[in-house]
Amino acid sequence: xxxxxxxxxxxxxxxxxxxxxxxxxxxxxxxxxxxxxxxxxxxxxxxxxxxxxxxxxxxxxxxxxxxxxxxxxxxxxxxxxxxxxxxxxxxxxxxxxxxxxxxxxxxxxxxxxxxxxxxxxxxxxxxxxxxxxxxxxxxxxxxxxxxxxxxxxxxxxxxxxxxxxxxxxxxxxxxxxxxxxxxxxxxxxxxxxxxxxxxxxxxxxxxxxxxxxxxxxxxxxxxxxxxxxxxxxxxxxxxxxxxxxxxxxxxxxxxxxxxxxxxxxxxxxxxxxxxxxxxxxxxxxxxxxxxxxxxxxxxxxxxxxxxxxxxxxxxxxxxxxxxxxxxxxxxxxxxxxxxxxxxxxxxxxxxxxxxxxxxxxxxxxxxxxxxxxxxxxxxxxxxxxxxxxxxxxxxxxxxxxxxxxxxxxxxxxxxxxxxxxxxxxxxxxxxxxxxxxxxxxxxxxxxxxxxxxxxxxxxxxxxxxxxxxxxxxxxxxxxxxxxxxxxxxxxxxxxxxxxxxxxxxxxxxxxxxxx
Numbered sequence: 001x002x003x004x005x006x007x008x009x010x011x012x013x014x015x016x017x018x019x020x021x022x023x024x025x026x027x028x029x030x031x032x033x034x035x036x037x038x039x040x041x042x043x044x045x046x047x048x049x050x051x052x053x054x055x056x057x058x059x060x061x062x063x064x065x066x067x068x069x070x071x072x073x074x075x076x077x078x079x080x081x082x083x084x085x086x087x088x089x090x091x092x093x094x095x096x097x098x099x100x101x102x103x104x105x106x107x108x109x110x111x112x113x114x115x116x117x118x119x120x121x122x123x124x125x126x127x128x129x130x131x132x133x134x135x136x137x138x139x140x141x142x143x144x145x146x147x148x149x150x151x152x153x154x155x156x157x158x159x160x161x162x163x164x165x166x167x168x169x170x171x172x173x174x175x176x177x178x179x180x181x182x183x184x185x186x187x188x189x190x191x192x193x194x195x196x197x198x199x200x201x202x203x204x205x206x207x208x209x210x211x212x213x214x215x216x217x218x219x220x221x222x223x224x225x226x227x228x229x230x231x232x233x234x235x236x237x238x239x240x241x242x243x244x245x246x247x248x249x250x251x252x253x254x255x256x257x258x259x260x261x262x263x264x265x266x267x268x269x270x271x272x273x274x275x276x277x278x279x280x281x282x283x284x285x286x287x288x289x290x291x292x293x294x295x296x297x298x299x300x301x302x303x304x305x306x307x308x309x310x311x312x313x314x315x316x317x318x319x320x321x322x323x324x325x326x327x328x329x330x331x332x333x334x335x336x337x338x339x340x341x342x343x344x345x346x347x348x349x350x351x352x353x354x355x356x357x358x359x360x361x362x363x364x365x366x367x368x369x370x371x372x373x374x375x376x377x378x379x380x381x382x383x384x385x386x387x388x389x390x391x392x393x394x395x396x397x398x399x400x401x402x403x404x405x406x407x408x409x410x411x412x413x414x415x416x417x418x419x420x421x422x423x424x425x426x427x428x429x430x431x432x433x434x435x436x437x438x439x440x441x442x443x444x445x446x447x448x449x450x451x452x453x454x455x456x457x458x459x460x461x462x463x464x465x466x467x468x469x470x471x472x473x474x475x476x477x478x479x480x481x482x483x484x485x486x487x488x489x490x491x492x493x494x495x496x497x498x499x500x501x502x503x504x505x506x507x508x509x510x511x512x513x514x515x
Contacts, residue, residue, distance in 0.1 A: 043227040044514045046496065049240040049252035050231040052369060053206055055399050058189035059180040060132050063140040063437070064402050068177050070210055070231065072506035074115075075180030075195035078106055078125065079171050083501045083508070085421050087171045091120065091181055091196065101166030101458065108157045112219045114183045115200045122153035127184040129161075141178035143429055143436040145170075147455070165456045168463065169424035177506070198224040198510055208233055225513045235369050244268060244491040250514070251498055252491045255371070256316040259489040267494050272316075275488045276324040276420065276502045279308070279376055281364075281481040282405075282413040286441040289356055290411065296478035298350035300339040302387045303380060305483050312375045313486045320485035322471050323426045324419040326502055330426075332468060337475045347387045359388020365404055366414040368395035376483065377414045408439050423467045427451045431474055442479035 052066035059071045080090035089095075092106040112120045129151055132139040147167035152160040163170070173179060186194050193201040198220070199212035210231040214224055232249055234240045240252040241261070245268060254262070259270045281299070289295045309317045319340065323331040334340050351359060364380060366373040374395060381391045391412065396404060404410050417437075419426040428451040429435050433443040447470055454466035475482070492498050497513040 045228040045230060046226045046251065046509070046512055046514060047230045047232055047249045048509070049234045049243055049249040050210070051235055051237070051240070051253065052398050053233055054204070054210060055402055056190045057193045057201070057204075059177055059182070060128075060137055060139040060141065060189070062190070063178070063406075064398075066398070069505055070201075070212070071180065071193060071195070072177040072197075072504070073199040073212055073229070073509065074193050074197045074201055075177065075182065076197050077174050077176065077179045077181060079175040081172075081175045081421060081503050081507065083499070083503050083511075085503050087175055090175070091125075095171070102163045104161045104163065104170065105154075106159050106161070108159065109219055110157055112196050113217055114196055115194050115215065116183065116186075118183065118185075119156075120181065120183075120196050121156040122159040123156075124184055125159045125181055126151045126153045128181045129179075131182070132179065139178070140436050141173070141176060143432065143434060144173040144176065144179065144425075146434070166458060168455055168458055169422045172422040173424070175421070199229060202228075224510050229509060237371065241491075244493070247493060250493045250496045251512075254489050254491050256314040256487070256489060258491070259316075260314075262491050269492045269494060270489060271492055271498070271500055272487050272489045273501055274318075274324075274326045275418075275486055276326045277416050277418050277488070278320040278324055278485045279312070279372065279414070279416050279483045281376075281380060281483065282410070282415060282440055283479055283481070284408070284411055284413075284440055285443075285479050286408075287411050289354065289360055292354045293477060294350045294354040295356065297339060297476075298347040298354070298387060299384065299389070300475075300478050300481055301341075301343045301347035301350065302389070303383050303481060303483075304342045305334075305340060307383070308376060308379050309484045311379055312372050313484055316489075317484040317486040320419075320482050322419065322431075322474050322480075322482055323423055323467075324485040326485065327419065327423070327426075330423050330464065330467060332471050336472070339475065339478070344386055351387060351389075356388075359390065361390045361392070362411055363394050364391045364412045364414060365394045365396055365401070365410055367398055367401040369398055370416075372486075373414050373416065380414065405439055408441055410439075423463075424451070424455055427467065427470050427474065428455060431479060440479040442477065444473065444477055447473050447477070 054067040054070050055064045056062035056067055057071050059075055076091050078090060078092040079087050082088050091108055093109045094107050096105045114120055131137050132141050133145060147163045147165055148161055149164045150162040154160050182189060183194050186192050198215050198218045200215050202213045203211040212229045214227045237255060241258050243249040244252045262268050262270050283290050283296050285291055305319050318325045319334040321332050321334055325331050364377045366377045377393045381393055384391050430437045431442050432448050432451055450466050450470040454463050457463045490500050495515045498508055500508045
């Protein structure tokens with residue numbers, strides 16, 4: 001069957017991809033042009049205000065969004081998402097899927113080189129995916145490719161994936177920055193970032209900036225459109241706001257409050273889109289008293305999600321379930337969830353039935369450098385107090401927050417995720433017993449059966465029925481409380497063309513220009 005026909009069958013027509021980000025310093029002022037301007041050499045540099053340092057640059061091991069925003073520009077995958085969330089060719093110029101859906105053959109672009117000058121071949125693709133699948137790697141993307149049985153490098157430009165079963169999300173998951181193709185000879189990708197991507201890592205000054213320069217040998221003609229991107233680390237939003245207004249930076253992600261302040265100001269445009277992200281309260285189901293589903297349900301009934309939308313996001317967000325409302329074809333209406341209606345009496349009753357009539361003490365952990373996370377934790381702290389749960393807030397430095405998230409040892413944790421371009425990420429990736437991002441120790445055999453069956457189902461109507469049931473079950477079990485899906489805002493200087501979408505920042509930066 002032809003590639004386009006199979007792509008239409010195998011890909012979900014919906015949904016996108018996960019969480020994070022940070023002052024001062026600059027690269028050589030004599031060597032680099034000013035923000036958004038051409039230097040004496042005629043080259044352009046785009047300066048992006050980043051709210052966090054990267055915490056490593058290995059795409060197979062480091063899930064932090066502050067890292068992914070960098071390595072997504074340094075590496076390529078076999079496929080790529082376009083601005084409309086369609087899967088398109090990248091390192092693979094085409095693919096063929098067998099009639100039974102269990103063999104996928106990729107033909108690679110010829111002449112693609114890594115930044116060290118070596119040609120990328122099928123052996124590198126085989127190595128990269130076997131590295132992802134190796135449990136010793138600890139890859140965040142491992143469960144994405146649980147369907148993969150054998151990978152064969154048929155010749156230097158042909159790689160064959162033999163699957164255990166049809167995989168409706170395979171091509172979408174291959175577009176993830178977590179599934180980057182890496183060179184087999186580089187021992188430590190956190191120390192040496194070597195990809196085939198549109199930008200080359202020039203310099204990383206922790207706490208100051210990350211400088212990327214254009215890859216002159218990039219295999220996609222005409223891309224990227226600027227000669228360099230500097231991610232200037234600015235953890236404080238007031239600093240980012242001042243920098244964008246003064247022209248010291250070209251692009252900055254901002255809050256809804258700052259977007260209101262900047263509307264109509266000369267020299268700056270405000271751009272927004274409904275994100276595929278959601279804020280959540282994560283609950284470790286192995287920790288007492290949270291091992292009792294009645295306690296988790298009580299917390300859900302105690303929480304007023306609308307207050308979080310209004311207080312934290314200033315009304316610029318929507319209520320959400322496990323799948324962001326931006327994925328309208330797949331997300332259930334939150335009105336379908338009874339526990340989304342605040343009911344303090346029912347919450348207290350559930351706590352009493354679980355053996356906690358007077359409540360208990362606990363800790364909510366979150367990232368200190370994300371105001372929305374801190375504010376969400378504070379609102380939840382006040383709401384839980386009404387049913388006798390006294391929660392102390394522990395604000396963590398970004399690196400410690402990531403380690404706490406990965407540890408599976410937290411009790412309650414406030415954070416943000418991206419529900420993804422396919423419901424498989426929203427559900428199986430985060431909540432299947434063996435899901436790579438299931439840090440909550442959640443396990444429900446029925447849920448596992450639903451999401452695995454959905455992955456193998458190519459009929460979209462049947463697939464949606466399975467995901468509808470899985471969403472309801474997940475909200476009822478409450479290993480996470482899904483809170484709000486915000487609009488994202490960027491401030492952009494007038495002389496910069498940059499159009500952010502739910503497809504991700506890296507896609508917009510690849511197309512960005514300076515006038």
